[in-house]
Amino acid sequence: MISYVEVNDHSSAKEAYEDIFRGAETLGLEITVDAALPEEYDVRNILIQAMTVSLSNMVKHAGGKRLHVVIERSSAGEKESITISLSNDGTAPEGEVQEKGGLLNLRKKVEAMGGKMSITSHPKFVLRIELETRSES
Numbered sequence: 001m002i003s004y005v006e007v008n009d010h011s012s013a014k015e016a017y018e019d020i021f022r023g024a025e026t027l028g029l030e031i032t033v034d035a036a037l038p039e040e041y042d043v044r045n046i047l048i049q050a051m052t053v054s055l056s057n058m059v060k061h062a063g064g065k066r067l068h069v070v071i072e073r074s075s076a077g078e079k080e081s082i083t084i085s086l087s088n089d090g091t092a093p094e095g096e097v098q099e100k101g102g103l104l105n106l107r108k109k110v111e112a113m114g115g116k117m118s119i120t121s122h123p124k125f126v127l128r129i130e131l132e133t134r135s136e137s
Contacts, residue, residue, distance in 0.1 A: 013039040020051055028065065029055060035071040038082060040133055042113055047084055047129075049109065053102035054086045054127055062090025062125065079132060086127040093121045103127075 017037050024031050031051060038044055051067065058064040070085040097119050099107060110117045115131040 013037070013041075013044050016044060016048055020048055024055055024067070027055075027059070029059070030066045031055075031069065032066065033069045033071065035073075038071065038133075043082055043131055043133060046106075046110060046113065046115070046131065049102075049106055050084065050086055050127060050129060053106050054088065056102060058088040058090050061093070062088055064088035064090025073133075081130060081132050084129045084131075087124055090125070092124045095121065097121055097125070 021031055038047060047069075051069065054067055058067055066089040068087050068089075070087075072083045072085075074081050074083075097103070099119070103119070107117045110129055110131070113131060115129060117130075118128045120126040120128070
């Protein structure tokens with residue numbers, strides 16, 4: 001799935017989201033989202049990469065079946081931001097999560113965009129990404 005994101009960078013937002021939801025369903029996994037999915041190109045690509053990494057780690061390390069995505073938008077003056085939180089129904093990590101592979105690559109991409117990424121291990125795993133977005137006005 002991660003290589004799909006890199007190869008198909010220029011697909012429409014709808015196609016990109018459909019592909020990751022279809023891929024998860026094929027694997028017997030579910031993705032729930034509490035708000036409209038972002039269509040901004042850079043934010044969309046970060047979110048798809050975050051969902052892909054989260055799905056993979058959820059299955060591999062937590063034994064989960066459901067990924068939950070919370071999307072919050074806020075604005076202050078002309079600045080707009082988006083916060084994306086991903087959690088799952090699997091077992092919480094026993095200790096601090098070591099960022100390597102997918103999580104490390106995701107952090108590099110988020111920080112290259114001027115964003116912030118944090119991970120909470122307890123009481124459950126939560127991956128949180130904060131990004132500034134461009135104002136549409």
